[in-house]
Structure formats: structure tokens, C-alpha cells
Amino acid sequence: MIQESSPAYRRLIDRYGDVDAIDASISLFNWDRQVLMPPGGADARGKHVAILARMRHEKITSDSFQKLVEEAARDVTPGSEEAAAIRVLRRELRTQTKLPGELVARKAQVGSDAYDTWRRAKPANDFKAMLPYLEQLFDINRETAERLGYQDHIYDPLIDLFEEGASYADAKKLFDTIKGPIVQLLKDIQERGREVDDSMLYGDWDKPKLRAFAERAAGQVGFDFSCGRLDVANNAFCTHLAHHDVRMTTRPSDHIKGIVSSSLHEMGHGLYEQNSPKRFEGTPLPGGISLAVHESQSRLWENIVGRSRGFWKRFLPDLQATFTELSGLDAEAMYRAINKVVPTFIRVGADEVSYNLHILIRFELECEILTGQTALKDLPEAWNSKYADYLGITPPDDTNGCIQDVHWTRGMVGYFPTYTMGNLISYQMWQCLSSEVGDLDSRFEAGDFSGALNWLKAQVYDQAKLFTPRELVTRVTGRPMEPTDFISILSVKYRDIYGL
Amino acid sequence: MIQESSPAYRRLIDRYGDVDAIDASISLFNWDRQVLMPPGGADARGKHVAILARMRHEKITSDSFQKLVEEAARDVTPGSEEAAAIRVLRRELRTQTKLPGELVARKAQVGSDAYDTWRRAKPANDFKAMLPYLEQLFDINRETAERLGYQDHIYDPLIDLFEEGASYADAKKLFDTIKGPIVQLLKDIQERGREVDDSMLYGDWDKPKLRAFAERAAGQVGFDFSCGRLDVANNAFCTHLAHHDVRMTTRPSDHIKGIVSSSLHEMGHGLYEQNSPKRFEGTPLPGGISLAVHESQSRLWENIVGRSRGFWKRFLPDLQATFTELSGLDAEAMYRAINKVVPTFIRVGADEVSYNLHILIRFELECEILTGQTALKDLPEAWNSKYADYLGITPPDDTNGCIQDVHWTRGMVGYFPTYTMGNLISYQMWQCLSSEVGDLDSRFEAGDFSGALNWLKAQVYDQAKLFTPRELVTRVTGRPMEPTDFISILSVKYRDIYGL
Structure with a gap:
């Protein structure tokens, strides 16, 4: 207390x-x-x-x-x-x-x-089995929104439950701003970028060894396994039973990118929870202030750290000791492979560039379903048509389409935009972090993640729920969330990788 | 409902x-x-x-x-x-x-x-670390007894919490009755019994394989793993979160007897819970009516079934396929080995004959502590002295002595006698079961456990908490719990094994 x-x-x-x-x-x-x-x-x-x-x-x-x-x-x-x-x-x-x-x-x-x-x-491609649940859960969300009340859009009270102060208009404006630059970057990469090979990462890897590698990496970065666990579940998530009992899961995948990125992602959530000040325990204060800020931490560790040159200079030798098949790989090739940009059906396997288009699709669809513009029974067609429009690919089935995510199944409508907001905040914070701490790539290469972690502890984790999300982002970065850093850093990173 | x-x-x-x-x-x-x-x-x-x-x-x-x-x-x-x-x-x-x-x-x-x-x-032999907890927990039990009230003995309201209607006098009389015959049987075995060799069961067995064997055996006997789990914990126990979610544990032992007997023991508890009628779910009725009746089921499956000739004729080939080192063993030698009688320090590793002397020691000690006759700080000496008296052996340390069990550590005082009551009830029920179903050893050898299981379902599990423990035992066996069957069947079984 x-x-x-x-x-x-x-x-x-x-x-x-x-x-x-x-x-x-x-x-x-x-x-x-x-x-x-x-x-x-x-x-x-x-x-x-x-x-x-x-x-x-x-x-x-x-x-x-x-x-x-x-x-x-x-x-x-x-x-x-x-x-x-x-x-x-x-x-x-x-x-x-x-x-x-x-x-x-x-x-x-x-x-x-x-x-x-x-x-x-999901594995049985059985959208029909999900439909009655989705109907009930969207009804529950509609009823929730009506009871909470709203002026402009039925989405407003729902997104606010996950992200204090956010609204449909905010999310819409945000996507309108980033869509152009993202689509352009994706187009440039696809049309003029050099070839990036990630085929060496696909293979029939030993799953327990792969998970052990991910666990070692998370432990070396700073996750305290005496105050948490990493288990396998059908969906990757992070929850806490207390602030020193943080449970992460990773999917039973055998793909190196999938395991590493989902483990580092959940570890980012876990670090935020684990590092809440002890004195807040038992009060309403510990833990993340909002989903967007939470996602900023998971995406920061997953993408900005976990897909950096320094990180892979550090961890590739460990991975190669685990899987000798990778012994010919150098860190630069690994860095490029892990950052390969290619539109995919599956959101959680998406690269950083196309990722937010997956989110945009979900945001548009959940709004359309709430307002009745799209009927749930027509979701598969609506989903596939948007994938064709935004990403130029058509999912072969609903397993790879509209029933891939767990969110709506758990009744979470209004959640998805917080992923994109998290991406923006992560780069906005990173801009400050890297200028204040400095030399991060070399530090990571030397296995030193404490500079970044301590900065985040002081700036974000120690603050727990003391400030609103908007206040916190402003305190940490000097301004509210906005897309400048995200767009510019992403552009520099991927133009470098693709030789543009 | x-x-x-x-x-x-x-x-x-x-x-x-x-x-x-x-x-x-x-x-x-x-x-x-x-x-x-x-x-x-x-x-x-x-x-x-x-x-x-x-x-x-x-x-x-x-x-x-x-x-x-x-x-x-x-x-x-x-x-x-x-x-x-x-x-x-x-x-x-x-x-x-x-x-x-x-x-x-x-x-x-x-x-x-x-x-x-x-x-x-426990592994650190650190009784001193436990002492403050034990002091608090015995104080809590004393306060509980005073608040519940009693006429004859402070133990009465405590044992009644676990076993409706039981009292200090009942437990005392029970032990007084069985002590003589048990001590005599033990003496005969030690002095005049033939050699029984169980050395082949000791070895550096692969623990996951051993647990997998125990899990297979439990599954073939009738435990439904779609409605339960078997995990590893420092103590073996069985709990339920719902009547189709029954969780058993086994200790991280590498001893065949230990794993098999603790798994079958907890499976016995689990079968009782799992087979509660579905219509009772959400009411106060499902599950075991008392600890003694619960223990009668765990001990019945652990000892009467799990240490029978038929059981090992069935399962020895599976065990031998798992551990080829055992390939020379025949079922009769296995039957004798698994039933070898030898006083040990550890209750959960005890044979059926000496087991109840372990319980008697705990019963006497918890009564003495409650009444102040023995101070908790002197527990190690009091414990060791009783082991010397009753079993002729002196524990080398408290790991093998007074801190081996979890019960007092969880505040459970008045629990131990229900193990012995369970032994009595298990043989009393077995007497009826075997005469009504018949031919059980051959059935077990053929892998048919359904005759025994269905009888117990109808007689015991289906009844859940409909009757008091005394009523239930009387309905099932025609008379209240008493030691005749236990003493006579045990005597016949072990005189046969030891050629007496």
C-alpha cells in the first residue's frame, strides 16, 4: 500500500x-x-x-x-x-x-x-461454428455501447474501454494518415526492392529447443522468470495474477520468426507488468495504463529491439549453437531475413510494414458489423475482399482469414486499433530513448539491454497508472501520440534493408 | 440442478x-x-x-x-x-x-x-523454518476447536470437520483394536517370513517414461483424462475445480513403487470425484462425503487393485516394454516385490502392513500437541522416539521425520486417522465387491476393470453426499465401519506372500 x-x-x-x-x-x-x-x-x-x-x-x-x-x-x-x-x-x-x-x-x-x-x-476452417458466438458477442458489444452512451459513433464507448479518450474519429484519422505512406513503402519494396531471402528460417525445427531459445533470449533481455512463466497456448498472450506472477504464452509454432517475435512481444507486455512498483500492489494503480501503451511496449521489444541488427549479432550465435543448420548465416542476412516484407494472410506473422494494414481491415470490419453495414454471416467474403484490396492477396480459407484472431471470440471489439497506436507510440518513445541512452545497437550486440530497460522502467513502468495514456505519452516524449516518428523511422529502416 | x-x-x-x-x-x-x-x-x-x-x-x-x-x-x-x-x-x-x-x-x-x-x-532438513508456521497453525486449530465446542476432547470437533461424526474416542479405540494384530503380523513377517526381493524396482528410471506408464495405467483402469490431468508436484494430491475437471499430482520420484502407488492412490480419489452424477453439479451434493470414504477409494485402487496379482499380470508387460531392464521379471515376483513389507521412515512409501503405524504415530502426536503434552519445539525428538517404539527404526533427520508430510503445514489437524479409517472401509467394501462381482483377479489380468468400477460407481460414487459416511458404509456393506475384514484379508494376503 x-x-x-x-x-x-x-x-x-x-x-x-x-x-x-x-x-x-x-x-x-x-x-x-x-x-x-x-x-x-x-x-x-x-x-x-x-x-x-x-x-x-x-x-x-x-x-x-x-x-x-x-x-x-x-x-x-x-x-x-x-x-x-x-x-x-x-x-x-x-x-x-x-x-x-x-x-x-x-x-x-x-x-x-x-x-x-x-x-x-480455427484449424477446421469452421466459420459456421463461430458465427453464433460472434453474433452474441457483437450484440453484447452493441448493448454495452448503447448503455455507456455516445454522441458521434457507436464505436466510441467501446474503444474507450481499451484506450481512455480514444474515439472512432481518432482511429479513422490515424489510419487515413498512415495508410498512404505505408502503401507507398510497400509498393516501392515490392516493385524496386532487392531480394531478401528468409527461406533458411523455414524448417522442421525442434519446438522445445526453439522455445528454450526464446526463453533464454527473454531472460537475457530482462524478463524475470522467478516472477513469471512462458507456456504454450493456441494464442500468444500475457496476463498477470499479481505483479510478480506474470504469465506469457507462445503459440505451438515451429517457425523461428513466429516463436521469437511472439515471445518477445509478450515479454514486452510482461516487462511492463513485472516492473510495476511494489508499493502499488493491491491498489488500482499497478500495470499498464492502456492497451495502446501496453502494445507500445510489446511492439517495441518485438520489433524495434527484436528485429534490430544488434539483437541478432548477440543472439544469432546462440541460435546457431541450437540449430547447426543455420551455421552459414551471418548476422546481416539474419537481420534482413527477420525483417522481410511480404504481405501474408496472418496478422501475427506480418512484417512491420504491412502489419497496420491488417489492423485497418479489422477496424473497418468491426465498425461495419457494429453499424449493420456488414452482416456477420457475410464476414468471410467481406474479409477476403478487403485483403484483396489492401494487401493484394486473397485468403484461401477462413482459417487464414476471418477466424484467425481470438479477439472477437473473447468479446473484444474496439481493441484492434490499439495495436497500431502502440506501433506509433513505440517509435515515438524509441526516438527519445535512443537519443537519451545512445549507442543501442552496440549495447544490444554486447548483450546489454539494461540501458533501454532502465529508461523504460523510469519513464513508463514506474508510472503504472498514475497518468492518463495521453498524459503519459506527452510526459515521456514531449507530445501526444502522432505518426511522424513511426513513418520516418520505418521508412529509413526498410529503405536501407531493401536498398531503395 | x-x-x-x-x-x-x-x-x-x-x-x-x-x-x-x-x-x-x-x-x-x-x-x-x-x-x-x-x-x-x-x-x-x-x-x-x-x-x-x-x-x-x-x-x-x-x-x-x-x-x-x-x-x-x-x-x-x-x-x-x-x-x-x-x-x-x-x-x-x-x-x-x-x-x-x-x-x-x-x-x-x-x-x-x-x-x-x-x-x-523439507529437503533442507530445516525443521526450525517450519516451527513458526506449525505454532500458528496448531494455535489456529486450538482456537477452532474451542469455538466449535466439545465435551470430551479438543480433538473431537477437529476430526469431525474431516469425518462427520468421528471423535477422539473412536479413533483411539480403532487404533487400540488394530495395533495388536498389525504388530503381530509385522513381527511374524520380520522373524519368520521368507525373503522378498524388491531390489529390481530401484534404479535410475527415466521419470517422464515412468509417469507416462502411470498415466496409461490410470487411463486403462478408468480415469478419464478428458476430464482431468496428472501433473508433478512436491506432494501427491487430488483436487477438483469441477466434477469434470479433476487434477491429480504425483511426486517427482524416480521410484516405480512410489510413482505407481501415488498415481493409483490419487486416481482413486479422482474416480470418486469424476463419477459424481452430473445433475448434482453446482449443488452442495457432488463429490466425496467424507475423507475416510474418500481414502477408502484411493486406498482401494492403490492397494487392493494396484498391488494385486491380476493388476501386475496385466501391466508388467507394459512396464517391461518401457524398461527392458525388467524383462527377466515374472508377475509373481513383481507381485511380491510391490508388496514387500519393511518398516520405512516415509509414510507415503510404506507397505500396507506397517502403514497404519505411521498414522497412529501422527494421531498420537497431534493429540499431544493440541493438549500441550508435547511442545512443538520438541516434535523432532517425540517423532523419532515413537518411530523407534512402533517401527523399530529411528529417522536420521527431519526430512525423513517430522516434516515429511504436508498436512500440518496446510493446517490440517485431525486428518490423519481418516487414512486408517479409509483402509478399513476399503477392505470392508472389497469384501462385498469381490463376492458380488467375482473373479476380479482374472478380470484385472484381462484388463477389465469395469466390473469393479461399475460396482463402486453404483454403490459409492453415484451416492455422492446423499448420505452421512456412517449411513453410506452401512448401506454398501450392511454394517458400519469395523476392522474385521481389514485384519483378516491383510493377514491372509501377507501370510501367503511371506509363506507363513
């Missing part, structure tokens, strides 16, 4: 402990379901998650809890850490008090149950 | 769902802590478990819940399944309403936290 806090604040935090414990239970239920629950547990699991979600909602919206928040609010010093905790709780209360417990429980249950169907339906 | 139930009963069961969900959360928190939680999670885990235990206590002792129980009680038909559920809840209310939530939460937290210390202290 925060030191020297007021009695009213201490009473509030004491009561908040119940919410914190329920949150940890729900997180463990969901982690367990995705990582190792036997199939027979599914029925009860969905019910239990729904009950806990309803209990959490009851606790936080109860008159007595709201009264505690207001009593504490009168007591705390403006600008203090306590005041930040009150701000976080008030924001949550504004949302939760507008939603009935039944809706919260239903979303938790359907989102939990849909996962098992998705796990079977 | 049970069909055609009364409205008041349905309201009660609906509300009971919260308790059921919290129980599942606590079980998963504890399973996770013992199987795979990273060390950093320990602090928060203890707090979260304590909060959930307190929330559960609040829910079940609330006036509104008690009122629902009494309303439903007026509505249900005597002798119905609903009436049994009311009986189970009333028994729980009688206990829980006498205990303050703070005590319940403290026991949950100390019991959870002590586990991590125990895991380090």
Missing part, C-alpha cells in the same frame, strides 16, 4: 482487495482454460467465470464502495498517487455503474465459452 | 453458485501454487486465498443465505436429494457460523504461505 495514506483511502484500498482477488481469480481461470484445462472442465469454467465477473461488478458498483471512493476522494491530496488511484476507480465506476451485472456476467461467460469452440473451429 | 425442485430450493442453489465458484477459485489457486506458480507469486497468492476464504465465509454465514436454507428446508420432501443437500448445508452452517471470518481467512493464508516454506524446508 502507498505510504502515509489517509484513513479513508486505506479503508477504500482494504475493500478494493476483494476486487483485486476476484480479478486474480478470473485471470487464473482464463489462463488455465487457454493453457491446460482438460476439455471436461469447460461447462463449469464458463459458469464460474460469469459468477465471479458478476460478483466483481456487484462489489465495485455497490453503494458502500462508491461511498468509500467519494470519502477517500475528499481526503486525498491533489496530484498525489492516491489521487491517481481515485481517478482510475472513478473512471471504472463511470463505466460499470452503467452496465447491468447480468450483461457483465454474460459477456464473461460467452467470451470464455467461445474460446473452446474457436480452438476447434 | 436436481429435477423438479421447489422454488425455494432453486433460489438457494442459485445463490449457492457463488460459493461453488469461490470454492473452484480457491482450489485452482492452491493447485496452481503447488504445481507451477513462479516463486514471485507467493505474497499475493496467500493474500488472495485469504480474501476468497473470507468472502466464502461471509456468503455462507450471511443472514440471507441462512434464511434461504431454512425456507428451502420447509419446502423439500424428506428423504429426497434436495433434503440431502439441505442436510449438507446445515452441517456446514453449524460449523461456519461459529467461526469468525478473520480466523477462516487467517487459516487459509497461513496454510497457503507455509507451503512454500515447507517445499524448501
Whole structure:
């Protein structure tokens, strides 16, 4: 708990402990379901998650809890850490008090149950099996948006749940700004770029050895495995049961790019959580302030660090010791291979240049579905048509198309744009980080990730939820999120790789 | 839910769902802590478990819940399944309403936290590290007993928590009855029995292969791995998150006897849970009615089935295919080896004959500690002295002595006698089972475990918590628990093995 806090604040935090414990239970239920629950547990699991979600909602919206928040609010010093905790709780209360417990429980249950169907339906190319769940989950999201209220667009209250202050108009403007430069860069690479060969990375690699390599790399970069785990699941994700119990997963892939990038991505989320100040534990303050800021960390470690020359000068020898087939490869060729740009069907396997076009497609589709412009039953065709338009490729099936992601299956609508926002913020922060710390490529080559990590700890992780996302980005980089650094650094990096 | 139930009963069961969900959360928190939680999670885990235990206590002792129980009680038909559920809840209310939530939460937290210390202290022979936890946990048990109240002995309300209706006097009388015949049988074996060789079972066996063998055996006997798991933990246990999500563990041992017997033991618990009628899910009725009846199932499958001639005629070829070093062994030699009687320091490695002397020692010691006759700080000496008296051996250290078991570390005082009661009930049921089903050894040899399993399903597992333990044993065997069958069958079996 925060030191020297007021009695009213201490009473509030004491009561908040119940919410914190329920949150940890729900997180463990969901982690367990995705990582190792036997199939027979599914029925009860969905019910239990729904009950806990309803209990959490009851606790936080109860008159007595709201009264505690207001009593504490009168007591705390403006600008203090306590005041930040009150701000976080008030924001949550504004949302939760507008939603009935039944809706919260239903979303938790359907989102939990849909996962098992998705796990079977995805490899079986069975969109029809997913359709009833998607119908329910989009209905739940529509109802949520109506209850939360909005002025301009039904998307506004939904994206705000993931990214405080964001709106449909923001996301639209952002994509409008970056689409042109990205499409141009992609076109230049495809038409005039030199050949980049990544064929050596495809092979029937030993999966446990590959995962062990990813785990070693994450450990050397700075993830503390005494306060976390890396397991295998059908989707890569990161969750925390406490700030010193951070659980990451990686997919059961046998592809070097896939394993390394998904492990470093989740490690980026994990570092943000693991490095929350200990004194915030049990309060509403620890952890990431928003999904975009969270994604800025996962994408920073995955892409800017994990696809850098320095990183591969450091780790290629380890990879080559693991897989002697790669012994002829030099670090520059590895650097190019890991950054090869080629439009693909699968978002999580996408290169940095085309990645945001995958997000744009999802953003447009979820808006169209919410407003009724596209019917869910027509999703496969709508999806494939956008892939043809934006990326020039048509998915051969829904496995490689509209049921590849887990997000909608878990009821998360309004989430996708935060990936692109995260990309922008990651480069914006990187610009500051690299000018302040300096010499990062050589440091990485020497296995020294502490300069970058310590800068991020001080600037971002230590701040936890003390500031709004907009405030935090402005404090760290001197200005709110905007696309300049992203576009310019990306352009320089890929024009270099492709000899443009 | 049970069909055609009364409205008041349905309201009660609906509300009971919260308790059921919290129980599942606590079980998963504890399973996770013992199987795979990273060390950093320990602090928060203890707090979260304590909060959930307190929330559960609040829910079940609330006036509104008690009122629902009494309303439903007026509505249900005597002798119905609903009436049994009311009986189970009333028994729980009688206990829980006498205990303050703070005590319940403290026991949950100390019991959870002590586990991590125990895991380090046991291999390090560090009794001193355990002492403060044991002091707290015995104090908590003393306070629990005082609050629950008793007439004759402080042990009475504690053993009753695990075994409805049991008392110190019952347990004392039971041990007094069986001690003589057991000691005599042990003496005869040691003095006049032929040599039984089990040296071939000791070796540096490949642990994953050994566990895979145990898992195959459990699966062939009847454990449904689509509704359960077998993992490795420092202590072997079985828990359930739902009746189709039953989690067993086995120790990281490399000893064939240890792995096979602990896996079959936990499988016995698991079969009892897994086979609870689906219609009871979400009510207070599913699962084992008491620890003694639960132990009767684990001990029946571990010892009576798992150490039978038929079982090893069936499974020795599989074991030999796994470990070719055993190829010279015949089933009769394996049968004798797996049943070799020799006093050991470790309870969980004990043979059937000396096993109950290990329990007697623990029963006497926990009573002496509760009453102050033995101080906890003197436990190592008291422990070793009893091992010398009853088993003729003196543990070389506390690793092999008083800190070998997890029970007291988890705050479970009054639990141990249920193992011996379970042994008695297992043989009493076996007597009926074998006369009604018949030809069991040949069936096992043919890989047919369904006759035994179906009998137990109908007689025991289907009954779940419908009857008190005494009623259930009487219904199944025609009489309450008593030691005749145990003593006579054990004597016949071991006099045969040892040529007496």
C-alpha cells in the first residue's frame, strides 16, 4: 500500500482487495482454460467465470464502495498517487455503474465459452461454428455501447474501454494518415526492392529447443522468470495474477520468426507488468495504463529491439549453437531475413510494414458489423475482399482469414486499433530513448539491454497508472501520440534493408 | 440442478453458485501454487486465498443465505436429494457460523504461505523454518476447536470437520483394536517370513517414461483424462475445480513403487470425484462425503487393485516394454516385490502392513500437541522416539521425520486417522465387491476393470453426499465401519506372500 495514506483511502484500498482477488481469480481461470484445462472442465469454467465477473461488478458498483471512493476522494491530496488511484476507480465506476451485472456476467461467460469452440473451429476452417458466438458477442458489444452512451459513433464507448479518450474519429484519422505512406513503402519494396531471402528460417525445427531459445533470449533481455512463466497456448498472450506472477504464452509454432517475435512481444507486455512498483500492489494503480501503451511496449521489444541488427549479432550465435543448420548465416542476412516484407494472410506473422494494414481491415470490419453495414454471416467474403484490396492477396480459407484472431471470440471489439497506436507510440518513445541512452545497437550486440530497460522502467513502468495514456505519452516524449516518428523511422529502416 | 425442485430450493442453489465458484477459485489457486506458480507469486497468492476464504465465509454465514436454507428446508420432501443437500448445508452452517471470518481467512493464508516454506524446508532438513508456521497453525486449530465446542476432547470437533461424526474416542479405540494384530503380523513377517526381493524396482528410471506408464495405467483402469490431468508436484494430491475437471499430482520420484502407488492412490480419489452424477453439479451434493470414504477409494485402487496379482499380470508387460531392464521379471515376483513389507521412515512409501503405524504415530502426536503434552519445539525428538517404539527404526533427520508430510503445514489437524479409517472401509467394501462381482483377479489380468468400477460407481460414487459416511458404509456393506475384514484379508494376503 502507498505510504502515509489517509484513513479513508486505506479503508477504500482494504475493500478494493476483494476486487483485486476476484480479478486474480478470473485471470487464473482464463489462463488455465487457454493453457491446460482438460476439455471436461469447460461447462463449469464458463459458469464460474460469469459468477465471479458478476460478483466483481456487484462489489465495485455497490453503494458502500462508491461511498468509500467519494470519502477517500475528499481526503486525498491533489496530484498525489492516491489521487491517481481515485481517478482510475472513478473512471471504472463511470463505466460499470452503467452496465447491468447480468450483461457483465454474460459477456464473461460467452467470451470464455467461445474460446473452446474457436480452438476447434480455427484449424477446421469452421466459420459456421463461430458465427453464433460472434453474433452474441457483437450484440453484447452493441448493448454495452448503447448503455455507456455516445454522441458521434457507436464505436466510441467501446474503444474507450481499451484506450481512455480514444474515439472512432481518432482511429479513422490515424489510419487515413498512415495508410498512404505505408502503401507507398510497400509498393516501392515490392516493385524496386532487392531480394531478401528468409527461406533458411523455414524448417522442421525442434519446438522445445526453439522455445528454450526464446526463453533464454527473454531472460537475457530482462524478463524475470522467478516472477513469471512462458507456456504454450493456441494464442500468444500475457496476463498477470499479481505483479510478480506474470504469465506469457507462445503459440505451438515451429517457425523461428513466429516463436521469437511472439515471445518477445509478450515479454514486452510482461516487462511492463513485472516492473510495476511494489508499493502499488493491491491498489488500482499497478500495470499498464492502456492497451495502446501496453502494445507500445510489446511492439517495441518485438520489433524495434527484436528485429534490430544488434539483437541478432548477440543472439544469432546462440541460435546457431541450437540449430547447426543455420551455421552459414551471418548476422546481416539474419537481420534482413527477420525483417522481410511480404504481405501474408496472418496478422501475427506480418512484417512491420504491412502489419497496420491488417489492423485497418479489422477496424473497418468491426465498425461495419457494429453499424449493420456488414452482416456477420457475410464476414468471410467481406474479409477476403478487403485483403484483396489492401494487401493484394486473397485468403484461401477462413482459417487464414476471418477466424484467425481470438479477439472477437473473447468479446473484444474496439481493441484492434490499439495495436497500431502502440506501433506509433513505440517509435515515438524509441526516438527519445535512443537519443537519451545512445549507442543501442552496440549495447544490444554486447548483450546489454539494461540501458533501454532502465529508461523504460523510469519513464513508463514506474508510472503504472498514475497518468492518463495521453498524459503519459506527452510526459515521456514531449507530445501526444502522432505518426511522424513511426513513418520516418520505418521508412529509413526498410529503405536501407531493401536498398531503395 | 436436481429435477423438479421447489422454488425455494432453486433460489438457494442459485445463490449457492457463488460459493461453488469461490470454492473452484480457491482450489485452482492452491493447485496452481503447488504445481507451477513462479516463486514471485507467493505474497499475493496467500493474500488472495485469504480474501476468497473470507468472502466464502461471509456468503455462507450471511443472514440471507441462512434464511434461504431454512425456507428451502420447509419446502423439500424428506428423504429426497434436495433434503440431502439441505442436510449438507446445515452441517456446514453449524460449523461456519461459529467461526469468525478473520480466523477462516487467517487459516487459509497461513496454510497457503507455509507451503512454500515447507517445499524448501523439507529437503533442507530445516525443521526450525517450519516451527513458526506449525505454532500458528496448531494455535489456529486450538482456537477452532474451542469455538466449535466439545465435551470430551479438543480433538473431537477437529476430526469431525474431516469425518462427520468421528471423535477422539473412536479413533483411539480403532487404533487400540488394530495395533495388536498389525504388530503381530509385522513381527511374524520380520522373524519368520521368507525373503522378498524388491531390489529390481530401484534404479535410475527415466521419470517422464515412468509417469507416462502411470498415466496409461490410470487411463486403462478408468480415469478419464478428458476430464482431468496428472501433473508433478512436491506432494501427491487430488483436487477438483469441477466434477469434470479433476487434477491429480504425483511426486517427482524416480521410484516405480512410489510413482505407481501415488498415481493409483490419487486416481482413486479422482474416480470418486469424476463419477459424481452430473445433475448434482453446482449443488452442495457432488463429490466425496467424507475423507475416510474418500481414502477408502484411493486406498482401494492403490492397494487392493494396484498391488494385486491380476493388476501386475496385466501391466508388467507394459512396464517391461518401457524398461527392458525388467524383462527377466515374472508377475509373481513383481507381485511380491510391490508388496514387500519393511518398516520405512516415509509414510507415503510404506507397505500396507506397517502403514497404519505411521498414522497412529501422527494421531498420537497431534493429540499431544493440541493438549500441550508435547511442545512443538520438541516434535523432532517425540517423532523419532515413537518411530523407534512402533517401527523399530529411528529417522536420521527431519526430512525423513517430522516434516515429511504436508498436512500440518496446510493446517490440517485431525486428518490423519481418516487414512486408517479409509483402509478399513476399503477392505470392508472389497469384501462385498469381490463376492458380488467375482473373479476380479482374472478380470484385472484381462484388463477389465469395469466390473469393479461399475460396482463402486453404483454403490459409492453415484451416492455422492446423499448420505452421512456412517449411513453410506452401512448401506454398501450392511454394517458400519469395523476392522474385521481389514485384519483378516491383510493377514491372509501377507501370510501367503511371506509363506507363513
